[in-house]
Amino acid sequence: MYVCGLTVYDLPHIGHARTFVVFDVVNRYLAQRGFETSFVRNHTDVDDKIIRRAKETGERPEDLAQRMIDGLTFDMNSLGIKRADVEPRVTEHIEEIIALVQVLVDKGYAYAADGDVYYRVRKFANYGKLSGRNLDELESGVRVEINDKKEDPLDFALWKATKEAGEPSWSSPWGPGRPGWHIECSAMSVRHLGPSFDIHGGGRDLIFPHHENEVAQSIPAHGGEFARYWMHVGMVEIEGEKMSHSLDNFWTVRDILKQVHAEALRYFFLTTHYRNNINFSRDAIADATRRMMYMLRTFESLEQCDAKWSGGDIAEVGPVDNQAEIEALMPSYFEAMDDDFATPRALATLADAARLANKLAEKKGKLKEPRLRAIRRLRTIMFEIGSGVGLFQTPYEDALATITAQEIERLGLDTKEIARLVDSRTTARIEKDWAEADRIRELLVDMGVQVLDRPEDTVWRLI
Numbered sequence: 001m002y003v004c005g006l007t008v009y010d011l012p013h014i015g016h017a018r019t020f021v022v023f024d025v026v027n028r029y030l031a032q033r034g035f036e037t038s039f040v041r042n043h044t045d046v047d048d049k050i051i052r053r054a055k056e057t058g059e060r061p062e063d064l065a066q067r068m069i070d071g072l073t074f075d076m077n078s079l080g081i082k083r084a085d086v087e088p089r090v091t092e093h094i095e096e097i098i099a100l101v102q103v104l105v106d107k108g109y110a111y112a113a114d115g116d117v118y119y120r121v122r123k124f125a126n127y128g129k130l131s132g133r134n135l136d137e138l139e140s141g142v143r144v145e146i147n148d149k150k151e152d153p154l155d156f157a158l159w160k161a162t163k164e165a166g167e168p169s170w171s172s173p174w175g176p177g178r179p180g181w182h183i184e185c186s187a188m189s190v191r192h193l194g195p196s197f198d199i200h201g202g203g204r205d206l207i208f209p210h211h212e213n214e215v216a217q218s219i220p221a222h223g224g225e226f227a228r229y230w231m232h233v234g235m236v237e238i239e240g241e242k243m244s245h246s247l248d249n250f251w252t253v254r255d256i257l258k259q260v261h262a263e264a265l266r267y268f269f270l271t272t273h274y275r276n277n278i279n280f281s282r283d284a285i286a287d288a289t290r291r292m293m294y295m296l297r298t299f300e301s302l303e304q305c306d307a308k309w310s311g312g313d314i315a316e317v318g319p320v321d322n323q324a325e326i327e328a329l330m331p332s333y334f335e336a337m338d339d340d341f342a343t344p345r346a347l348a349t350l351a352d353a354a355r356l357a358n359k360l361a362e363k364k365g366k367l368k369e370p371r372l373r374a375i376r377r378l379r380t381i382m383f384e385i386g387s388g389v390g391l392f393q394t395p396y397e398d399a400l401a402t403i404t405a406q407e408i409e410r411l412g413l414d415t416k417e418i419a420r421l422v423d424s425r426t427t428a429r430i431e432k433d434w435a436e437a438d439r440i441r442e443l444l445v446d447m448g449v450q451v452l453d454r455p456e457d458t459v460w461r462l463i
């Protein structure tokens with residue numbers, strides 16, 4: 001699997017987070033299904049944007065790129081995203097890129113012009129097939145660009161001559177310069193995965209021109225079919241609008257993780273099929289956070305229930321409560337994920353498992369072996385689904401504590417005030433002033449707080 005990485009001139013934003021979480025799920029799920037995988041995600045570490053930004057920050061372009069790669073790696077870790085097997089950088093593949101451009105020139109698909117090299121778009125009969133575009137429509141839509149070097153306005157650069165001293169530059173048969181963006185991915189994918197591989201992924205905004213151009217470069221150069229499956233991830237909208245700096249609704253991964261737990265964010269992403277756009281709204285995030293809390297509390301209840309067991313070791317095999325229902329869960333999860341990674345349905349199966357687990361954990365009456373066996377099996381199933389989609393990576397106690405603290409902050413709750421109210425309610429109960437105890441309980445409910453009377457004490461938690 002080859003996934004287009006970032007041009008490293010800035011830190012990743014929430015749109016990047018979604019794309020990389022999606023491919024992390026694909027990577028984890030394929031491994032769970034027993035596939036041997038090889039996952040490549042590149043860094044574009046030389047580009048006009050990097051050169052421009054480095055001028056603003058006063059850094060050397062390579063130093064800015066390194067700083068952003070480190071930042072990206074840190075953010076990916078925070079999101080619970082596994083490292084790719086290979087994370088190649090453009091600047092480490094210049095030789096391969098030059099060789100590939102040369103092949104395209106030799107085969108007549110590219111031409112040198114005054115230090116630049118361009119791809120001859122009309123030479124490739126299938127150009128536009130991937131993105132469903134037609135050359136003549138494209139031609140009329142092309143913004144008039146003053147560039148006499150090109151034979152055709154549709155042609156794109158494979159190699160760019162150095163314009164200014166101090167720019168990153170490499171010598172080539174066409175003079176000093178640097179690679180164009182599209183050729184990099186063609187060179188790095190063949191280097192690490194060969195001319196044909198299974199999955200090529202990226203954000204939907206990359207279909208055209210980036211992926212269309214990759215196809216146009218790779219197929220004439222190497223033959224083969226290039227990528228067998230294309231996976232494009234939909235965009236993230238913010239409260240129904242396109243995210244942009246000008247609308248002041250721009251979220252970096254770092255900003256968002258200050259307020260939202262990484263697994264709640266992942267849960268939110270997985271509630272929508274990866275090919276569709278997703279709307280990042282306060283309500284949707286609050287909802288995903290509550291669902292995550294429910295899952296984590298389920299583990300807590302199951303653990304408590306299991307801890308009550310005093311009957312010694314129980315055999316793995318033997319009667320299981322709700323057996324048919326439990327046995328249907330994993331097949332239903334696999335069916336969903338095998339259908340183009342239908343994560344919303346996988347989450348629905350996870351929720352079914354949690355609901356049944358809670359039902360069994362809360363059931364009155366003496367805990368017997370078949371019920372305990374069912375509870376243990378459900379916990380295993382929840383973890384198995386979690387490992388396929390990358391949830392429950394941190395111990396549930398830790399995740400629950402972090403999410404609770406973030407929710408208290410978001411709701412603006414005063415925990416001292418809550419503790420005082422809970423104490424007053426306890427006093428009222430001791431004094432048998434039931435009306436006062438009820439009044440305080442309802443006051444707390446209005447604040448989003450639930451009081452739990454346990455045999456040993458009284459505690460509160462978020463509803």
Ligand SMILES: [Zn+2]
Pocket residue numbers: 003004005185210
């Ligand atoms: Zn790419």
